[in-house]
Amino acid sequence: MIIQLQQDISDAQKSVIIEKVNKLGYQTSEVTTQFAHYLIAVGKAEFDLRRIGHLTGIKDIHRVSDPYKLVSKKWRVYDTDIDLGEGVHINRSELSIIAGPCSIESPEQIDQTIAHLKANNIRLMRGGVFKPRSSPYAFRGIGLEGLKIFSEKCRAAGIKVVTEVMQVSQVEEMHDYVDIFQVGTRNAQNFNLLDELGKIDKAVMLKRGFSGTIEELLQAAEYVFSNGNEKIILCERGIRTFETAYRNTLDLNAVPILKEKSHLPVIVDPSHGVGLRNYVEPMALAAVMSGADGIIMEVHQCPEKALSDGQQTLNYHEAKTSYERLRQTYALKKSFNGV
Numbered sequence: 001m002i003i004q005l006q007q008d009i010s011d012a013q014k015s016v017i018i019e020k021v022n023k024l025g026y027q028t029s030e031v032t033t034q035f036a037h038y039l040i041a042v043g044k045a046e047f048d049l050r051r052i053g054h055l056t057g058i059k060d061i062h063r064v065s066d067p068y069k070l071v072s073k074k075w076r077v078y079d080t081d082i083d084l085g086e087g088v089h090i091n092r093s094e095l096s097i098i099a100g101p102c103s104i105e106s107p108e109q110i111d112q113t114i115a116h117l118k119a120n121n122i123r124l125m126r127g128g129v130f131k132p133r134s135s136p137y138a139f140r141g142i143g144l145e146g147l148k149i150f151s152e153k154c155r156a157a158g159i160k161v162v163t164e165v166m167q168v169s170q171v172e173e174m175h176d177y178v179d180i181f182q183v184g185t186r187n188a189q190n191f192n193l194l195d196e197l198g199k200i201d202k203a204v205m206l207k208r209g210f211s212g213t214i215e216e217l218l219q220a221a222e223y224v225f226s227n228g229n230e231k232i233i234l235c236e237r238g239i240r241t242f243e244t245a246y247r248n249t250l251d252l253n254a255v256p257i258l259k260e261k262s263h264l265p266v267i268v269d270p271s272h273g274v275g276l277r278n279y280v281e282p283m284a285l286a287a288v289m290s291g292a293d294g295i296i297m298e299v300h301q302c303p304e305k306a307l308s309d310g311q312q313t314l315n316y317h318e319a320k321t322s323y324e325r326l327r328q329t330y331a332l333k334k335s336f337n338g339v
């Protein structure tokens, strides 16, 4: 059950509510986010909501039986809008395109990417500076100093920075340079990291764990929300299956399901989802038709020379065509009106 409290509720009024709810057999947790104040009540007893609904200080009450609650659409029926400032939003009414290299490699590469993005009207740049790599001998990113340059150049160009955070201690040091903190698939259930990201006022993009269920992704989002941060984006990036013909199985089934279950925007990553350059565009278009609110994809000035994930990365020319087709596809999908 979610009890939304009035912003100006007094401590005494809150205590009365908590006592009454506890007496009904429910445990309560208080959640204060950048936007509102809630009590989450967990329990099983059946009771008439009117027994507490009249108490002073309550704005709204909803029964949500799912294990995730605040991210559930059963409670918040309108869609969440993530406002990144300077007119950049991620929501369910426009297509967001996030593009850039797998890894940030050099200041020159940042300049080239920004020029490419600007030429294609894209306001969100991806690029890892802390890279999770299966091999410890692979390129692991240029780190915080690289992020500072990435951020400075993007800020000057009006472009938002999307980059992966790998551990709790990085949240604070990266904070001022990031617009969207990406949580990678390998950290999908790093609950300490999710807790920490819940305490800041920056958007968080949660990638689905490669062996994670849809419900686990939503519970990861619940961690962030219940710690106080409502600015969450969900990302389907493929799961590991028995198939070996491609890198991951991009689970587009997840898109309409996530959108039905949650009010959060849903982004798809076809680059990691299929892992093979030639199939990135078709899967990106399919993702849009499945209802994705955005696409994150890897682009590089010369994918053959990329320091990571070149095999799934588009060059600028290929990417340009894909952006156009993505926009056309999104317009077509929208014309179906609610489908």
Ligand code: PEP
Pocket: 102, 128, 132, 183, 184, 185, 186, 207, 237, 269, 272
């Ligand atoms: C990435 O975006 O480069 C990345 C490592 O993603 P994932 O965590 O989905 O593998």
Ligand code: MN
Pocket: 102, 103, 272, 298, 308, 309
């Ligand atoms: Mn990558």
